[in-house]
Amino acid sequence: MPHVVLHALADGVDPAEAYRRISDFRRYPEFTETVREVSVEPPLPDGSTISDWAVVFRGGLMRWRERDTYAPESHTLAFEQLSGDFASFAGSWRCEARDAGTLIVFDAAFDLGIPSLAEILDPVAESTLRHLIGQIVQGLLGAEVTDGRAAARG
Incomplete structure (x- = not known):
């Protein structure tokens, strides 16, 4: 099952504000x-x-259709598909204080439910998800998404 983890650092934005913006679907x-x-x-x-x-x-x-579960005290948000075009889709957002800003971590796993085409479709879906989250984080927080785990260790 494809698993996508993305990091972004939003300078000058505190975790509560980053969480508020991300929660505004x-x-x-x-x-x-x-x-x-x-x-x-x-x-x-x-x-x-x-x-x-x-x-x-x-x-x-x-x-x-998904259920979104909010934890404002820890600046985390979890989601899980209830029905729809994926066989499964679940993940989370997390906002953590980092330097003079916030580290945003998006973590999701999905299954398109078409095993015979997974080799072709999974990379396209993963790339689409990465691009989509990058645009959203840039628009909401002015932060650039990275793939590397280095941002998480900062």
């Missing part, structure tokens, strides 16, 4: 044409939300 379409729409339902009794996504992939739209 409705704004994601403002920062990339790849995310066509995100709708977020009112919070459930436990504070989690259900969101519906439509994202451009290989000339079509991938759609899914």
Whole structure:
């Protein structure tokens, strides 16, 4: 199963503010044409939300519904697909104080559910996800995404 980990350092942005911006999914379409729409339902009794996504992939739209679980005290957010075009899709965002800013870590694993085409489609999906998250983080926080683990050790 493909696993994507991305890091970004947002200078001059504290973890609480970075977390607030990342948690605002409705704004994601403002920062990339790849995310066509995100709708977020009112919070459930436990504070989690259900969101519906439509994202451009290989000339079509991938759609899914996910549960988003927020932990503002630790500046983390977890998501897990409930239904949709992936066989599975789950991950998290984490915001940690780093120097005069915030280290943002995006961590996700997905399965497109097409084993016979995984060798072809998985790298395309992984590249699309990396590009998409890069655009979102740049737009929300002015931070550049890196692949390396070096940013996490900073």
